[in-house]
Amino acid sequence: MHQLSLLAALLGTTLAQAPNTRTVFQFPKPTWLENIATTRTGHLLTSVLNRAPAELHIVDPSAIYNASTANATLLHAFPGVNTVFGISEYAPDLFAVAVGNYSPATGATKGTYAVWSVDVSSLASSSSSSAKPTSKVRKLASLPNASVINGIAALNKDAILIADSFAGSILRLDISSGRTHTAINDSTTAFASPLGVNGVKVSHATDPPTLYYTNSGLNATFAAPVDPRSGNLVGKPVIVAANEATPDDLAVTDDGTAFFARPYAGTLTRARAGVEAVIVAGAEGSMELGGATSATLGRAWGDRGVVYVATMGGFDSEGGYAEGGKIVAVNVGR
Ligand SMILES: *[C@@H]1O[C@H](CO)[C@@H](O)[C@H](O)[C@H]1NC(C)=O
Numbered sequence: 086m087h088q089l090s091l092l093a094a095l096l097g098t099t100l101a102q103a104p105n106t107r108t109v110f111q112f113p114k115p116t117w118l119e120n121i122a123t124t125r126t127g128h129l130l131t132s133v134l135n136r137a138p139a140e141l142h143i144v145d146p147s148a149i150y151n152a153s154t155a156n157a158t159l160l161h162a163f164p165g166v167n168t169v170f171g172i173s174e175y176a177p178d179l180f181a182v183a184v185g186n187y188s189p190a191t192g193a194t195k196g197t198y199a200v201w202s203v204d205v206s207s208l209a210s211s212s213s214s215s216a217k218p219t220s221k222v223r224k225l226a227s228l229p230n231a232s233v234i235n236g237i238a239a240l241n242k243d244a245i246l247i248a249d250s251f252a253g254s255i256l257r258l259d260i261s262s263g264r265t266h267t268a269i270n271d272s273t274t275a276f277a278s279p280l281g282v283n284g285v286k287v288s289h290a291t292d293p294p295t296l297y298y299t300n301s302g303l304n305a306t307f308a309a310p311v312d313p314r315s316g317n318l319v320g321k322p323v324i325v326a327a328n329e330a331t332p333d334d335l336a337v338t339d340d341g342t343a344f345f346a347r348p349y350a351g352t353l354t355r356a357r358a359g360v361e362a363v364i365v366a367g368a369e370g371s372m373e374l375g376g377a378t379s380a381t382l383g384r385a386w387g388d389r390g391v392v393y394v395a396t397m398g399g400f401d402s403e404g405g406y407a408e409g410g411k412i413v414a415v416n417v418g419r
């Protein structure tokens with residue numbers, strides 16, 4: 086064979102076999118990973134639903150873990166509650182995390198919801214990547230008025246937007262006063278069984294900023310311009326994707342492309358207003374992304390084209406969990 090065609094054949098084989106997804110880390114069964122966020126050091130923060138004390142984990146996607154070492158990735162456990170929900174960076178290295186009680190069997194417990202701050206600045210100064218990172222944690226506010234907390238998104242360093250999936254509204258938490266009020270409550274955020282507004286992300290690539298959000302019960306993903314301080318709508322929401330059943334949480338790139346996870350379908354969908362949505366990874370009936378709950382963009386130089394997806398482990402035929410929740414790197418080639 087001619088050398089060039091041999092090279093082409095070899096390259097062709099390599100490209101055709103290059104996997105689109107890679108499992109970064111899998112937790113024991115059962116572990117329901119609820120949300121995921123990336124630090125500027127490229128670490129992944131991920132949260133666990135329905136296991137007390139509520140766990141926030143940190144995973145280095147470039148590390149190889151000894152899976153039999155218990156709690157190797159545990160960053161912090163929040164006493165008195167069983168779930169960490171949304172995670173969002175509100176100032177450099179400061180992550181807001183929503184906590185409270187929730188179980189798929191018994192639902193939400195009003196009065197248990199709160200937002201805490203987790204400082205991961207030690208990651209950047211840590212000399213050894215194998216050393217277990219430490220964090221400083223403090224409570225920002227209790228949210229006695231929330232029906233439940235789900236996805237959260239920092240609006241700016243002073244305010245967090247919070248999806249209340251049962252009230253069907255988006256709350257704004259003022260960090261300095263600890264007070265919340267309803268910022269958005271319309272037909273796009275409204276409760277629709279099983280959950281109304283679910284995942285939320287704020288993009289500052291536009292002026293005013295754009296809020297992206299999913300509504301699980303409406304099978305829809307929306308984008309809307311919001312006031313940079315109040316979080317109130319300053320324009321009409323537009324549909325980013327419709328008829329994509331039960332979207333959960335999402336990641337958004339600066340050009341307005343949303344990547345959202347769908348737990349029942351077990352897929353990651355790429356969507357943009359005015360463009361037909363496409364599944365970029367996973368498939369119904371496959372465990373590749375079975376139970377996908379949330380997504381975050383890679384931030385390290387080596388993983389700019391990667392979307393990290395967290396899963397809750399998928400469902401087996403008896404309604405139990407198929408496997409332990411995991412983090413999967415999806416190469417979207419952006
Ligand atoms: C993983 O951890 C277990 C328990 O601490 C230990 O027995 C085992 O040798 C470790 N495996 C590796 C490859 O380090």
Ligand SMILES: *[C@@H]1O[C@H](CO)[C@@H](O)[C@H](O)[C@H]1NC(C)=O
Pocket residue numbers: 137138140155156159162
């Ligand atoms: C892991 O951490 C959780 C939360 O603090 C704790 O309840 C559990 O006992 C730990 N497991 C082990 C084996 O240390």
Ligand SMILES: *[C@@H]1O[C@H](CO)[C@@H](O)[C@H](O)[C@H]1NC(C)=O
Pocket residue numbers: 227228229230263264265266
């Ligand atoms: C809860 O709602 C009430 C009535 O709207 C309001 O007065 C109070 O400030 C709210 N509490 C918090 C902590 O935001």
Ligand SMILES: *[C@@H]1O[C@H](CO)[C@@H](O)[C@H](O)[C@H]1NC(C)=O
Pocket residue numbers: 252254267270271
């Ligand atoms: C949201 O709007 C609905 C319908 O207008 C209303 O019934 C409900 O009280 C509002 N909820 C909040 C938290 O403002």
Ligand SMILES: *[C@@H]1O[C@H](CO)[C@@H](O)[C@H](O)[C@H]1NC(C)=O
Pocket residue numbers: 277302303304330331
């Ligand atoms: C959302 O999708 C589910 C599953 O396909 C379907 O049963 C439900 O009727 C849809 N809801 C809406 C509001 O379209």
